[in-house]
Amino acid sequence: MFGVITGFVFQYMIARSTTTEEYGVLFNINDVLGYFLILAGIIPFWVLRFAARSEKGAVKTGIVANLAISLTATSVYLVLVPLAVSNMGVQQYAHLYLIAAFQVTEYHLMTVAEACLRSKKPQTLGYGSIIGEISKVLLGYFLIIRLGKPLEGAIISLMANMAVQVIYYLTLLAEDLKERIEWTYIKEWLKGSVANLYNILGNQIASFIFILLFTYGGKDARGYYGAAFVISNVITYSTVLAFALYPKLLAERKSEDVTASLKTVLMFAIPMTAGALTAPDLYLSILGREYTSAWCVLVVLAVDALVITVSTIFGFVLYGFERIDDEAIIPFKKLFKSRMFLSFSLPYIHAVIAIPSAYLVLTMYTRNDAIMSTFSVALINSVTRFFMFLVLYFMVRGMVKVVIPWKNITKYVFASTVMGCLLYWLRTSLLRSETIRVHQILGVTALAGVFYLALLMVIDEHARMLARSAWLEIKARFRAV
Numbered sequence: 001m002f003g004v005i006t007g008f009v010f011q012y013m014i015a016r017s018t019t020t021e022e023y024g025v026l027f028n029i030n031d032v033l034g035y036f037l038i039l040a041g042i043i044p045f046w047v048l049r050f051a052a053r054s055e056k057g058a059v060k061t062g063i064v065a066n067l068a069i070s071l072t073a074t075s076v077y078l079v080l081v082p083l084a085v086s087n088m089g090v091q092q093y094a095h096l097y098l099i100a101a102f103q104v105t106e107y108h109l110m111t112v113a114e115a116c117l118r119s120k121k122p123q124t125l126g127y128g129s130i131i132g133e134i135s136k137v138l139l140g141y142f143l144i145i146r147l148g149k150p151l152e153g154a155i156i157s158l159m160a161n162m163a164v165q166v167i168y169y170l171t172l173l174a175e176d177l178k179e180r181i182e183w184t185y186i187k188e189w190l191k192g193s194v195a196n197l198y199n200i201l202g203n204q205i206a207s208f209i210f211i212l213l214f215t216y217g218g219k220d221a222r223g224y225y226g227a228a229f230v231i232s233n234v235i236t237y238s239t240v241l242a243f244a245l246y247p248k249l250l251a252e253r254k255s256e257d258v259t260a261s262l263k264t265v266l267m268f269a270i271p272m273t274a275g276a277l278t279a280p281d282l283y284l285s286i287l288g289r290e291y292t293s294a295w296c297v298l299v300v301l302a303v304d305a306l307v308i309t310v311s312t313i314f315g316f317v318l319y320g321f322e323r324i325d326d327e328a329i330i331p332f333k334k335l336f337k338s339r340m341f342l343s344f345s346l347p348y349i350h351a352v353i354a355i356p357s358a359y360l361v362l363t364m365y366t367r368n369d370a371i372m373s374t375f376s377v378a379l380i381n382s383v384t385r386f387f388m389f390l391v392l393y394f395m396v397r398g399m400v401k402v403v404i405p406w407k408n409i410t411k412y413v414f415a416s417t418v419m420g421c422l423l424y425w426l427r428t429s430l431l432r433s434e435t436i437r438v439h440q441i442l443g444v445t446a447l448a449g450v451f452y453l454a455l456l457m458v459i460d461e462h463a464r465m466l467a468r469s470a471w472l473e474i475k476a477r478f479r480a481v
Contacts, residue, residue: 002129002130002133003129003130003133003237003240004234004237006133006134006136006137007133007230007234008230008234008286009137010136010137010140010154010157011230011287012286012287012438013140013141013144013145013150014026014140014144014150014154015227015230015287015288015291016287016288017144017145017148017150018150018151019223020219020220020223020224020290020291020370021219021220021223022150022151022223023223023226023227024214024218024219024220024221024222024223024224024226025090025093025096025151025219025222026096026151026154026155026226027210027222027223027225027226027229028088028090028210028211028214028219028222029096029097029100029155031207031210031211031214031222032081032084032097033077033100033103033104033107034204034207035204036073036074036076036077036104037073037104037107037108038073038197038200038201038204039069039073039108039197039200040066040069040070040073040107040108040111041111041196041200042069042189042193042196042197042200043062043065043066043069043112043189043193044062044066044111044112044114044115044116045115045193045196046062046185046188046189046193046196047059047061047062047112047115047116047119047189048115048116048118048119049119050062050185051115051116051119051120052119052120055182055185056179056180056182057179057180057181057182057185058116058182058185059116059173059176059177059179060176060177060178060179060180060181061181061182061183061185061186062112062115062116062185062189063109063112063113063116063170063173063177064181065112065186065189066108066109066111066112067105067108067109069108070104070105070107070108070109071105073104073105073108074101074102074104074105077101077104078098078101081097081098081101082094084097085097088214088215090219093151096151096152096155099152099155099156099159100155100159102159103155103158103159103162106159106162106163106166107162109166109170110162110165110166110169113165113166113169113170113173114128114169116169116173116176117169117172117173118243118244121172122243122244124169124172125243126240127168128164128165128168128169129165131164131165131168132161132162132164132165132168133161135157135160135161135164136157136158136160136161137157139153139156139157139160140153140154140157143156143157144157195340195341195344196344198341198344198345199343199344199345199347202344202345202346202347202348202350202351203347205347205348205351205355206347206348206350206351206354206355208351208355209354209355209358209377209380209381210222210225210377212355212358212359212362212377213225213358213362213373213374213377216359216362216363216367216368216373217362217366217367217368217369217370217373217374217377218368218370218373220370221370221371221373221374221377223291224291224293224294224297224370224371224374225294225297225374225377225378227284227287227288227291227294228280228284228291228294228297228298228301228374228378229301230287231276231280231283231284231286231287231298231301231302232276232298232301232302232304232305233305234272234276234305235269235272235273235276235302235305235306235309236269236305236308236309236312238265238266238268238269238272238309239265239269239309239312239313241261241264241265241268242261242264242265242312242313242316245257245258245261245313245316245317245320248320249316249317249319249320249321253320253321255400255401255402255403256403258313258316258317258400258402258403259402259403259404259405261313261316262310262313262402262404262405263405263408263462264462264466265309265313266309266310266405266408266409266412267408267412267456267460267462267463267466269305269306269309269310270306270409270412270413270416271412271415271416271419271449271452273302273303273305273306273416274416274417274419274420274423275419275420275423275445275448276298276299276302276305277299277302277303277420278420278423278424278427279423279424279427280295280296280298280299280302281295281431282427282430282431282436282441282444283298283441284298285436285441286438286441293371294371294374294375296371296375297371297374297375297378300375300378300379300382301378301382303382304378304381304382304385304386307382307385307386307389308385310389311385311388311389311392314389314392314393314396314402315343315392317396317399317400317402318339318340318343318392318395318396318399319340321399321400322338322339322340339395339398339399342395343392343395346388346391346392347388349388349391350384350385350388353384353387354380354381354384357380357384358376358377358380358381361373361376361377361380362376362377405462408460408462411456411459411460412456412460414459415452415455415456415459415460416452418451418452418455419448419449419451419452419455422447422448422451423444423445423448426444426447426448427444430444
């Protein structure tokens with residue numbers, strides 16, 4: 001919840017200080033960076049699994065390996081990014097792309113450190129995020145608002161955010177860093193990483209759809225998509241409530257944990273989706289009146305975010321129940337025959353469907369029409385992702401019986417529908433006024449949220465149990481202090 005607030009504040013400062021073109025350029029920088037972060041998650045994927053099973057030296061070995069990879073990736077970025085900038089016709093922003101090079105190394109270190117901590121102390125990632133978010137917002141305010149440097153300020157603030165988190169995480173891992181480097185692990189990880197690289201390349205190929213949007217839909221189109229994504233992405237924050245599910249399944253393999261996670265995550269994801277569907281123009285106006293015309297994009301991305309949220313949980317289940325590396329050895333042939341490798345192939349299927357479809361629509365029907373280009377890309381991407389989720393769902397069903405909490409989901413949908421009606425009425429009242437203040441939108445959202453939780457407490461026992469557990473935990477913490 002804290003991340004949602006700080007994320008909104010940060011994006012609010014940027015969006016209100018830039019044009020839609022400049023906002024689109026910032027998102028494009030992230031798109032380009034993604035191609036140089038392809039290797040960032042390969043080693044951490046296996047480090048998490050090894051560390052969760054308490055393999056000696058896994059933490060230090062993983063950090064050293066990812067640092068070496070990061071330095072190589074940064075060097076390649078500095079060589080190739082001027083060419084990319086020239087081809088995209090954004091030479092006037094070249095210095096921003098170069099400043100962002102520092103994020104390549106930072107991201108590699110942060111990813112592997114998070115994997116190490118997630119295996120044993122997942123709560124510390126929340127603390128690190130809070131520290132980083134505070135640093136980002138404070139520095140962002142100084143650079144973006146006070147100094148009037150929105151583009152440079154945004155990039156530097158993000159770099160500071162990651163730097164603070166990396167320092168904090170490495171401090172927590174100080175004891176593990178005293179262990180020996182186990183070179184045999186690297187051999188096994190690299191062997192298994194052929195499959196990981198295959199998966200990551202597929203995801204990065206699929207994300208090329210945003211380069212197409214930037215190139216053929218225009219810089220404004222990428223800005224509209226980015227604005228809608230900022231709002232819809234809040235829905236996916238609910239997956240943090242299932243953050244410990246993956247390492248817990250690796251250690252204990254209890255299917256009832258999956259059902260419990262689905263209950264908790266969907267309790268928040270469903271009402272957030274309902275809110276975005278009910279008042280998309282209202283929430284986009286937070287970033288600026290010019291973005292409200294992209295309300296239809298937010299509607300599509302909100303549904304897509306819900307699909308991503310559920311897909312993430314089922315991904316945890318698939319990887320958590322996979323046992324090909326139980327003995328700290330990764331059999332190459334067994335890996336390629338596993339369901340894990342099959343799931344790694346889904347991004348390629350996604351790319352084969354979505355990219356040609358987007359290219360055809362962008363070049364023949366919506367070229368230089370920012371809103372229609374953005375809507376078309378969002379719709380194509382979302383529909384394709386939904387079909388990939390169905391494939392993932394049936395794969396998981398073949399591994400383990402997951403009990404879907406339909407009774408609880410029905411209650412969440414009912415409470416969200418009633419809340420949506422209230423929010424729609426409040427939205428209509430707000431839109432009648434000549435000026436809408438951000439605090440009014442946030443106030444209306446808070447009121448709708450409180451109403452939803454109050455209604456849910458009345459009709460859902462699981463919600464009441466969570467509230468009691470949270471209250472007992474808070475009281476226990478205060479007594480300890």
